[in-house]
Amino acid sequence: MVVILFFLLLFTNFLATTQQGHSSISLGSSLTPTGNSSWLSPSGLHGFGFYQRGNGFSLGVFIAGIPQKTVVWTANRDNPPLPGNVTLHLTGGGSLMLQSADSQEASIVTTSVPIAKASMFDSGNFVLYNSAEGIIWQSFRNATDTILPGQGLLAREELYSSVSETDQSTGNFRLTMQGDGNLVQYPKDAPYEGPYSYYSSSTPQNGDNVNVSLNLDVDGHLYLRNSTGFIIKDLTPGGNSTEETFYLMRIDSDGIFRLYSFTLNQSNLSAIWASSADKCSPKGLCGVNRYCVQNDQEIGFGCQCLPGFAISGEGSRISGSCQKNFSTESCESKDGNIMYTIERVTNTIWEDSSYSIVSLPNNEECEKACLEDCICEAAMFKDGKCKKQKLPLRFGRKLNDESNIALIKVGVEDKRSKKERREDLVII
Structure with missing residues (x-):
């Protein structure tokens, strides 16, 4: 613990002494999205303040010296966008506070002691100080992405x-x-x-x-x-x-x-x-029940649903998930009209969340084992191992590995059972 604290102290001092010019922001200063919207560093390269986010605004640090603002740090990043009638105050009481039009207030950062002043450095670091000019908060130690x-x-x-x-x-x-x-x-x-x-x-x-x-x-x-x-x-x-x-x-x-x-x-x-040069290497890039496939287009990858599945709702290219496009019945049902088959997805790998692993000689036997198992929804077969899994399947990606096969249980309507039920009808 002592070593960690010593290292943190050295690193903080290094940041404070090696950063170039900085602008000083005094208590009582304020910003609005549509007026004076940012506090710039002396060179004008970086700024702290409001930037456009959809139809509203967010607060953060951005590169101000290029035509398109590039955000490098965001305050309260998971909050909804702010309206245009809010004001950011560095209050006389030593708080960095956001005030709405109806005087509702929300703190932007939490500090252990009151803020005495703030600085925006040319390095892109936004820093808050106490009355002894010690650093009590800085964006460099609260990174986002x-x-x-x-x-x-x-x-x-x-x-x-x-x-x-x-x-x-x-x-x-x-x-x-x-x-x-x-x-x-x-x-x-x-x-x-x-x-x-x-x-x-x-x-x-x-x-x-x-x-x-x-x-x-x-x-x-x-x-x-x-x-x-x-x-x-x-x-x-x-x-x-x-x-x-x-x-x-x-x-x-x-x-x-x-x-x-x-x-x-x-x-x-x-x-x-x-x-990584492999656009599909990040696990979970395509959401659940989908797998990533590299392509030669500008995006570099595409996402495909499992057989018998379709993209759900307004699923996005990256995070959207796929759901079954067939109805399911209780596996104990005796008189249902859904029968099941196995669809193969070759050369793919997935998260191993198997509930049962069986040694079998080939993937045909693995298919049979999954079909006969009421709760099996998919199985992975490789090197004589049949791994039964439940949905959802995660972290799917296409590989040049012919030994790995995903076996997906897909429901199809049993036409025969429907016909038999129609013939059994007696009209009086």
Whole structure:
């Protein structure tokens, strides 16, 4: 614990002393979405304040020096968009407070002591101070989906993807700087366990030296460093141009984290490195009962429903799920009009949530075993193992692996039983 606190102190001091110019925001200052909407850093590169979100507004830190605002930190990201008649106050009492038109108030950040002043740094860090000019809160230590040069991701800190580039609500994926020294990616709601990860830096550390951080330098150097300052892994080599070129790292809505560059005359960021070239590698990219298929189109992947399933409601390309498009009956029913067959989905892998594993010689026997099992809704067959599962199926993706077959139980209407029932009718 002492080592962790010492490392955090060193890192905080480093941030405070190495950041470039900063603007000072005094108590009594205020912002509105439609008036003075942001507090800019001295260079005008970064700003803190309101930005457009759909038909409303959100609060956060954004790159203000390029034509299209790029959000790098969001306050209360899962709250609904704000209306245009709210006001942000840095109050005389030392609070950062949002006030609605009917005088309702809500705190933006929680601090242990009153705020004495705020600063917006050219580095993109928004900082709050106490009366002794000590840092009591900073956006760099409360990251959402992005890290900037000089920021870093400390041990046991996480980034969560956004829903989309225009909706900074919490998305489906997380990037975790684990306490064991590994940088790992998981689906948002999955356990912190190996079978659920889809990216790992493979940098486990032993003994006391486990306080590893993810760092980004101004030249695009992205790397892992331990608490002694030793670089244990380079993710990108760095050495890129810094002349009017800036860098950031973000975990995107598709679950892949990327290093981006931009210049002040660009309208968009340019990806110069990605954690994976396989667009289908993030587990859960396509929602439940769907599987991801790579393609050559610009998006790079597509999502397909299981046989006998259809996209539910207004399901999206990424997060939408598929539901059965056939009716189901109790498996104890004796007089139902639904019969079942097996549809094969080859070359796919899924989460292993099997409730029964049976050794069988081939997939035909596995199909039979699932059909004869009342509660079996799907089975995975590979290398002589038949794994029976219930729905929903998660984390599906297409692979060039012919040995793995998903067997899906699909209901079809039994025409014969309907005909027999019609012939049994007696009209009086």
